[in-house]
Amino acid sequence: MSVQERKERERAERERLIVATARELAEQQGWDAVTTRRLAERIEYSQPVLYSHFRGKREIIGAVALQGAAQMAAEVRAATSRANSPRERVAALARAYLDFAARNPAVYDALFQLDGGLAYAQEDTPEPLKDAFAALLESLGEVAGDGVHPGLFTETFWASLHGLATLTRAGRLPPEDAAQRVELLVDRLAVV
Amino acid sequence: MSVQERKERERAERERLIVATARELAEQQGWDAVTTRRLAERIEYSQPVLYSHFRGKREIIGAVALQGAAQMAAEVRAATSRANSPRERVAALARAYLDFAARNPAVYDALFQLDGGLAYAQEDTPEPLKDAFAALLESLGEVAGDGVHPGLFTETFWASLHGLATLTRAGRLPPEDAAQRVELLVDRLAVV
DNA sequence: CTTGATTGTCTAGCGGTGCTAGGATCGAAT
DNA sequence: ATTCGATCCTAGCACCGCTAGACAATCAAG
Numbered sequence: 001m002s003v004q005e006r007k008e009r010e011r012a013e014r015e016r017l018i019v020a021t022a023r024e025l026a027e028q029q030g031w032d033a034v035t036t037r038r039l040a041e042r043i044e045y046s047q048p049v050l051y052s053h054f055r056g057k058r059e060i061i062g063a064v065a066l067q068g069a070a071q072m073a074a075e076v077r078a079a080t081s082r083a084n085s086p087r088e089r090v091a092a093l094a095r096a097y098l099d100f101a102a103r104n105p106a107v108y109d110a111l112f113q114l115d116g117g118l119a120y121a122q123e124d125t126p127e128p129l130k131d132a133f134a135a136l137l138e139s140l141g142e143v144a145g146d147g148v149h150p151g152l153f154t155e156t157f158w159a160s161l162h163g164l165a166t167l168t169r170a171g172r173l174p175p176e177d178a179a180q181r182v183e184l185l186v187d188r189l190a191v192v
Numbered sequence: 193m194s195v196q197e198r199k200e201r202e203r204a205e206r207e208r209l210i211v212a213t214a215r216e217l218a219e220q221q222g223w224d225a226v227t228t229r230r231l232a233e234r235i236e237y238s239q240p241v242l243y244s245h246f247r248g249k250r251e252i253i254g255a256v257a258l259q260g261a262a263q264m265a266a267e268v269r270a271a272t273s274r275a276n277s278p279r280e281r282v283a284a285l286a287r288a289y290l291d292f293a294a295r296n297p298a299v300y301d302a303l304f305q306l307d308g309g310l311a312y313a314q315e316d317t318p319e320p321l322k323d324a325f326a327a328l329l330e331s332l333g334e335v336a337g338d339g340v341h342p343g344l345f346t347e348t349f350w351a352s353l354h355g356l357a358t359l360t361r362a363g364r365l366p367p368e369d370a371a372q373r374v375e376l377l378v379d380r381l382a383v384v
Numbered sequence: 385c386t387t388g389a390t391t392g393t394c395t396a397g398c399g400g401t402g403c404t405a406g407g408a409t410c411g412a413a414t
Numbered sequence: 415a416t417t418c419g420a421t422c423c424t425a426g427c428a429c430c431g432c433t434a435g436a437c438a439a440t441c442a443a444g
Contacts, residue, residue, distance in 0.1 A: 007420095036402060046423050048404075057402065112364060113305070120364045148376060155365055156356070156373045163355030164348070172304060172312045173347055181348045184340065189380050228431060238394050240433075249431065 015053045017043050019063045026064065026106035031114060034060075055117075062116030068107035069128040072100050073135040080139045087192040089139045094161060094182050097136075101165035108169075112162060133158075145191030153189075160185055207245050209235050211255045218256070218298035223306065226252075247309075254308030260299035261320040264292050265327040272331045279384040281331045286353060286374050289328075293357035300361075304354060325350075337383030345381075352377055 021042045025034050036057060040047040054060050079096035083089040101108040110116055119125050133154070140157050141150030164181060167173045173181075213234045218226050228249060232239040246252050271288035275281040293300040302308055311317050325346070332349050333342030356373055359365045365373075 035400085037400090047402090048424095049422070051403070052421085112359070112362070120362075121366045152369055152372055153376065155359075155369075156352075156376050159355030159359050159365065159373070160348075160352035160377070161355070162359055163351030163353070166358065167304070167351050167354055170304070170312075173351065174313050177344055177347075180344055181351070184345065184348050185352070227429080229429085239431090240395095241393070243432070244392085 011053075014043070014045075014049075018050060018053055018060065019067060022060050023064045023067070023107060023110075026110070027104065031061070031106060031109060058115060058117045061110045061114050062118050064107060065110040065114075065116040065118060066126055066128045068104060068111050069126075069132040071104075071107075072097070072111075073128070073132040075100055076132075076135045077138075080135075085192070086139075086142050087186075087190060090143055090157075090190045090192075091182075091186050093136065093139045094186055097161050098165055098178070098182065102169065105169055108165065113166070140190075143190035143192055148191075157185075157189055160189065203245075206235070206237075206241075210242060210245055210252065211259060214252050215256045215259070215299060215302075218302070219296065223253070223298060223301060250307060250309045253302045253306050254310050256299060257302040257306075257308040257310060258318055258320045260296060260303050261318075261324040263296075263299075264289070264303075265320070265324040267292055268324075268327045269330075272327075277384070278331075278334050279378075279382060282335055282349075282382045282384075283374075283378050285328065285331045286378055289353050290357055290360075290370070290374065294361065297361055300357065305358070332382075335382035335384055340383075349377075349381055352381065 018039070022034055022039055025039065025042065034057075036047050036050055039060075040050055043049075050060070054063065076093055076096045079092040080089045083092040118129065120129060136158055137150060137154045140154040144150045144153035164173070164178070164185070168175055168178055210231070214226055214231055217231065217234065226249075228239050228242055231252075232242055235241075242252070246255065268285055268288045271284040272281045275284040310321065312321060328350055329342060329346045332346040336342045336345035356365070356370070356377070360367055360370060
């Protein structure tokens with residue numbers, strides 16, 4: 001038994017290595033640079049080993065996305081927990097969200113731009129994704145305003161943040177006034 | 193002279209054919225299916241001909257994007273011109289924008305998701321892109337509210353629409369409540 | 385009308401991609 | 415010690431974006 005257990009441990013360890021390496025490589029050189037050959041070389045195994053852990057590149061992206069979702073949820077909760085008013089909580093959430101997107105662009109892409117083969121907004125949505133949305137809902141739900149469904153409000157606010165994050169990073173919006181845009185968004189959308 | 197003119201006409205015509213075919217193929221089967229080989233086959237020329245018109249695939253995407261920007265600007269202006277109040281104009285703009293994104297997903301991707309090698313928000317930004325932003329600014333500027341820069345407001349509102357468009361289409365948001373989210377956005381962001 | 389240069393287009397191929405079939409190797413269990 | 419199954423790698427497929435160089439059509443000059 002012990003032998004088998006050790007093998008399973010090693011296998012799980014190798015899987016973590018693959019995901020961590022993919023993430024690292026993507027952050028360093030972009031997802032285009034994450035080829036199965038380069039990834040295999042970095043983990044010092046041959047290509048087919050990747051396919052014994054994941055169905056393909058898409059699933060590797062998905063694994064990075066799930067990891068990222070958990071991290072983002074944690075960072076958002078940490079930021080909002082330090083705030084004392086609903087208004088301040090929403091502002092902290094927005095800053096934390098955009099900060100995460102800016103500091104982890106590849107992970108953010110894996111989550112919301114690329115196809116990681118994950119289901120979103122459904123019953124079979126993976127737990128980390130549901131929980132990340134829940135982290136947003138916790139702070140945004142309380143400023144939805146009368147007669148507005150908290151979930152719908154959270155979706156809308158989130159979409160706005162997502163738009164800012166992606167357009168800014170893609171060079172479609174000048175980055176100088178980023179803070180002002182966030183302030184405007186919080187001021188107008190949140191009912192406090 | 194006339195011979196040379198005819199050749200130039202034919203060349204321009206072929207270039208239009210390339211862009212139109214790329215757009216069509218992208219809308220039908222997605223940008224991944226737009227390979228230089230398939231594109232060449234559809235226009236009934238060999239691959240290298242594409243490279244006598246464009247530096248590479250990226251520039252073809254850029255050409256589709258410019259065409260799309262012009263079309264989007266026109267559709268937005270048509271929609272807003274039919275509205276009679278600032279509030280109604282903003283709502284019409286939002287609907288037209290999201291409608292365009294939903295009906296031309298590949299073109300929308302070329303504009304805002306993919307790398308078409310275009311400069312955004314700069315002096316050397318191509319005219320159609322500047323004009324598309326101007327089309328938004330025309331209607332959004334009048335509801336920015338006191339003390340808020342119209343350009344900054346337009347950027348923020350646009351980013352929110354962009355977030356809704358991309359997240360909805362990527363399956364990150366359930367499509368049923370799309371209209372309610374737009375309404376919420378218009379109600380809260382626009383000062384009327 | 386023939387020649388020669390120029391222009392236009394094509395065939396073929398380079399190095400890369402994601403992915404997989406099939407053989408070699410290694411370790412556990414008899 | 416020998417089998418046998420799991421594990422891993424080599425080699426290769428079809429495809430990608432892109433380009434060099436051969437070839438054919440066209441035109442200007444003699």
